[in-house]
Amino acid sequence: xxxxxxxxxxxxxxxxxxxxxxxxxxxxxxxxxxxxxxxxxxxxxxxxxxxxxxxxxxxxxxxxxxxxxxxxxxxxxxxxxxxxxxxxxxxxxxxxxxxxxxxxxxxxxxxxxxxxxxxxxxxxxxxxxxxxxxxxxxxxxxxxxxxxxxxxxxxxxxxxxxxxxxxxxxxxxxxxxxxxxxxxxxxxxxxxxxxxxxxxxxxxxxxxxxxxxxxxxxxxxxxxxxxxxxxxxxxxxxxxxxxxxxxxxxxxx
Ligand code: 13P
Numbered sequence: 386x387x388x389x390x391x392x393x394x395x396x397x398x399x400x401x402x403x404x405x406x407x408x409x410x411x412x413x414x415x416x417x418x419x420x421x422x423x424x425x426x427x428x429x430x431x432x433x434x435x436x437x438x439x440x441x442x443x444x445x446x447x448x449x450x451x452x453x454x455x456x457x458x459x460x461x462x463x464x465x466x467x468x469x470x471x472x473x474x475x476x477x478x479x480x481x482x483x484x485x486x487x488x489x490x491x492x493x494x495x496x497x498x499x500x501x502x503x504x505x506x507x508x509x510x511x512x513x514x515x516x517x518x519x520x521x522x523x524x525x526x527x528x529x530x531x532x533x534x535x536x537x538x539x540x541x542x543x544x545x546x547x548x549x550x551x552x553x554x555x556x557x558x559x560x561x562x563x564x565x566x567x568x569x570x571x572x573x574x575x576x577x578x579x580x581x582x583x584x585x586x587x588x589x590x591x592x593x594x595x596x597x598x599x600x601x602x603x604x605x606x607x608x609x610x611x612x613x614x615x616x617x618x619x620x621x622x623x624x625x626x627x628x629x630x631x632x633x634x635x636x637x638x
Pocket of ligand 1: 553557558
């Protein structure tokens, strides 16, 4: 059975003290009221080592929002997958549309990052999703398939099992405009079909596919009720404990 997951992506928000305080608050809230799903928070690099010790790793996983495409060496300002792992983190988000767009991360660069993350024992939350223009041209299926083929379909089935897919339509990120549950289910089922075609039905059944893009407590229950939506990757609503917990609790409805 594939995992149900609610993951937060803090992006470039919260200073160190605010981040640690939020992690503590969330840990306490989930210790008091156990979640019905896996919960992960992905934080800026500098927060990782301070957030790791305040989390009960049985309750909340920890991840980075990125890692380098090189193993080590003279790459000023970069943070390697090994460094991320050494903080106690277990996950890394790769392929986010903001990294693809603003930092020009290509499928080839992402392929390298995925390989390094896996080689260092990190699980990868790999993001895919189309722009508004691509959706309007009805190209969403070919876009997500190409993103999978470009960076993760080179993996062995054993390594692919360490990948969580996050479908995030770019037009829904931070816009307040969520994909309808029907729109999301349609493309999630398509994505699962692509995985089945490549790795077989069993691997596809075991792959968690998260929805991201203006997901909040009010729309999460409808999204998570769909058979191919296995949880969410949450931006804005992961920055307040009550908002994020509201989404986690959607798995109890
Ligand atoms: P929002 O939830 O703020 O729309 O962000 C989604 C996202 O990009 C998560 O990675």
